[in-house]
Amino acid sequence: MTEAFVVKDHYGELYKKHHPPMLGDEVWWLEKIGKDGAFHKKLAYEGVNTVQDFLKMLVVDPPKLRNILGPGMSEKMWDVTIKHAKTCVMGNKYYIFQGTNYRIFLPYLSTCESRD
Numbered sequence: 001m002t003e004a005f006v007v008k009d010h011y012g013e014l015y016k017k018h019h020p021p022m023l024g025d026e027v028w029w030l031e032k033i034g035k036d037g038a039f040h041k042k043l044a045y046e047g048v049n050t051v052q053d054f055l056k057m058l059v060v061d062p063p064k065l066r067n068i069l070g071p072g073m074s075e076k077m078w079d080v081t082i083k084h085a086k087t088c089v090m091g092n093k094y095y096i097f098q099g100t101n102y103r104i105f106l107p108y109l110s111t112c113e114s115r116d
Helices: 038-045 051-060 062-069 075-085
Strands: 094-098 103-107
Touching (some): 038 062, 051 103
Antiparallel strands (some): 094 103
């Protein structure tokens, strides 16, 4: 016989959201996007697999990103997800897209900027 003891359960810790997220994190690490949930599946179908993909689309075509997530994601949920994504540490390398009347800077994902 032994004395009574407490067993600590780490169930669910594997899926806790990262604060801040990293560019290479899978998109479901963002707030309000659950692993294998409806939003995750919709984003994956459109090729938005990482936080970086999410941020790129947010800069290049926010209405398309909003449309992908659909009416199931309320405005409040959208704001929470966007706010969380924008806390991502961007690093110091950028892609630069330039046209006649515009210039877009997007973060560059190097292999050292992921949690893997």
